[in-house]
Amino acid sequence: MRYISTRGQAAPLGFQAATLAGLASDGGLYVPEAWPTLSAAEIEALAGLSYAETAVRILAPFVGDALSEADLRALCEAAYGRFSHAAVTPLAQLDHRHFLLELFHGPTLAFKDVALQMLGLLFERFLSGGDQHLTIVGATSGDTGSAAIEAVANRAHIDIFMLHPKGRVSDVQRRQMTTVLADNVHNIAIEGDFDEAQALVKRMFGDKDFAGRFQLSAVNSINWARLAAQIVYYFYAGVRLGAPHRVIAFSVPTGNFGDVFAGYVAKKMGLPVARLIVATNVNDILHRALSAGDYSTGTVMPTATPSMDIQVSSNFERLLFDLHGRDAGALAAAMKGFESDKVMALSQAQRDLASADFASARVDHEGMVDAMRWAHASGQVIDPHTAIGLSAARAANMPADVPVVTLATAHPAKFGDAVEAAIGTRAALPDRIAGLMEKEERYATLPATFEAITGYIAERARPRA
Ligand SMILES: Cc1ncc(COP(=O)(O)O)c(C=O)c1O
Numbered sequence: 001m002r003y004i005s006t007r008g009q010a011a012p013l014g015f016q017a018a019t020l021a022g023l024a025s026d027g028g029l030y031v032p033e034a035w036p037t038l039s040a041a042e043i044e045a046l047a048g049l050s051y052a053e054t055a056v057r058i059l060a061p062f063v064g065d066a067l068s069e070a071d072l073r074a075l076c077e078a079a080y081g082r083f084s085h086a087a088v089t090p091l092a093q094l095d096h097r098h099f100l101l102e103l104f105h106g107p108t109l110a111f112k113d114v115a116l117q118m119l120g121l122l123f124e125r126f127l128s129g130g131d132q133h134l135t136i137v138g139a140t141s142g143d144t145g146s147a148a149i150e151a152v153a154n155r156a157h158i159d160i161f162m163l164h165p166k167g168r169v170s171d172v173q174r175r176q177m178t179t180v181l182a183d184n185v186h187n188i189a190i191e192g193d194f195d196e197a198q199a200l201v202k203r204m205f206g207d208k209d210f211a212g213r214f215q216l217s218a219v220n221s222i223n224w225a226r227l228a229a230q231i232v233y234y235f236y237a238g239v240r241l242g243a244p245h246r247v248i249a250f251s252v253p254t255g256n257f258g259d260v261f262a263g264y265v266a267k268k269m270g271l272p273v274a275r276l277i278v279a280t281n282v283n284d285i286l287h288r289a290l291s292a293g294d295y296s297t298g299t300v301m302p303t304a305t306p307s308m309d310i311q312v313s314s315n316f317e318r319l320l321f322d323l324h325g326r327d328a329g330a331l332a333a334a335m336k337g338f339e340s341d342k343v344m345a346l347s348q349a350q351r352d353l354a355s356a357d358f359a360s361a362r363v364d365h366e367g368m369v370d371a372m373r374w375a376h377a378s379g380q381v382i383d384p385h386t387a388i389g390l391s392a393a394r395a396a397n398m399p400a401d402v403p404v405v406t407l408a409t410a411h412p413a414k415f416g417d418a419v420e421a422a423i424g425t426r427a428a429l430p431d432r433i434a435g436l437m438e439k440e441e442r443y444a445t446l447p448a449t450f451e452a453i454t455g456y457i458a459e460r461a462r463p464r465a
Pocket residue numbers: 110142143144221253254255256257258259260307308385386409410
């Protein structure tokens with residue numbers, strides 16, 4: 001399997017090189033040259049397999065010859081052996097057609113663990129025996145940061161620098177990052193929002209001098225390996241609900257468009273998906289783009305779903321690449337225009353193409369609270385992000401015989417205040433993070449400027465070997 005850049009100016013890479021590179025040198029994102037497919041019989045054969053074994057079957061075509069099947073199996077078993085639920089990503093039923101796909105049973109209690117536990121092991125595997133070391137630069141609106149830090153803390157060949165928007169993540173989210181005092185972990189609170197953090201990170205990859213001095217890599221979903229690992233749970237849930245013989249819809253609380261893009265890939269690979277419902281909070285650029293062709297940024301509004309307070313969604317570029325007929329030149333020109341003007345219009349033909357796979361909804365604060373209360377009445381305490389997805393799922397116009405699965409992306413204990421405000425009770429902090437609120441924190445606070453951030457990193461990172 002070869003990976004090509006959405007902007008067409010970087011050399012195609014294999015899985016190992018694409019994983020270590022993170023972002024393509026031309027500013028584009030790596031995508032597989034062609035989508036691998038599974039036959040109906042191959043999907044049927046996933047029934048009854050463990051999560052780790054399902055991961056082996058789904059990831060094998062993406063990994064290609066970068067790992068033997070036995071090595072891939074060993075990594076999947078190690079990664080998913082750390083989850084607190086035997087099913088890794090279990091389904092919970094809310095009523096006759098609504099389900100939650102619980103993605104928060106990993107070490108940091110959010111869906112990011114599903115991919116990052118795997119990515120941490122892949123990095124270690126690809127770096128072992130060599131003299132390379134990676135400087136990981138990442139941006140987080142709350143959950144990627146802690147999952148990535150958990151996955152790479154104390155690894156000899158890696159330094160991680162994680163940028164989060166100061167004061168715009170929950171206390172639990174911040175502490176999950178800043179109380180990890182390992183020498184190779186560097187947390188930076190930037191005086192800006194998530195979009196600025198993400199733009200700074202992307203600029204580092206594109207800066208010849210900086211990228212030449214340090215071997216940069218990514219843990220955000222710009223890294224293809226992140227997304228590949230997230231495809232697995234769509235198949236795992238779909239097969240449990242009757243795929244390939246039954247069509248299923250998924251509702252995905254969306255920020256950076258990574259999670260829902262993984263669902264799109266699952267559909268391309270053959271999973272029968274009626275629609276992927278892109279559920280946004282009031283930071284609704286993706287809903288406007290898909291429903292009205294208006295892909296234009298506004299000011300980011302802080303909400304009770306901070307992990308989704310995003311306007312510029314990295315992975316939307318991967319969908320735009322397909323919507324531009326995989327014409328990298330056309331996409332590169334469109335992205336250049338968007339980067340300078342903050343506006344892009346999707347044509348009617350592009351919207352029609354997208355609407356075969358995606359529906360979308362914007363959910364405001366009241367909609368989120370209603371969904372939390374409805375789930376609570378059905379016996380489930382859900383986090384605010386999941387509630388955005390559930391609200392969109394309940395409003396979606398899906399055929400009556402199609403089950404609708406909402407991705408439960410975080411444990412409700414990560415957002416205790418918002419949960420209590422909505423349903424009058426808090427979810428207890430699970431044992432995994434007990435004592436978190438008493439631990440010592442360490443992080444730097446810096447202005448959101450390229451010079452300040454790269455200067456800080458340059459003083460601490462190990463240069464290229
Ligand atoms: C809890 C939670 N829900 C939803 C999202 C949005 O996911 P994505 O950025 O992949 O669209 C995030 C952040 O990524 C998150 O942390």
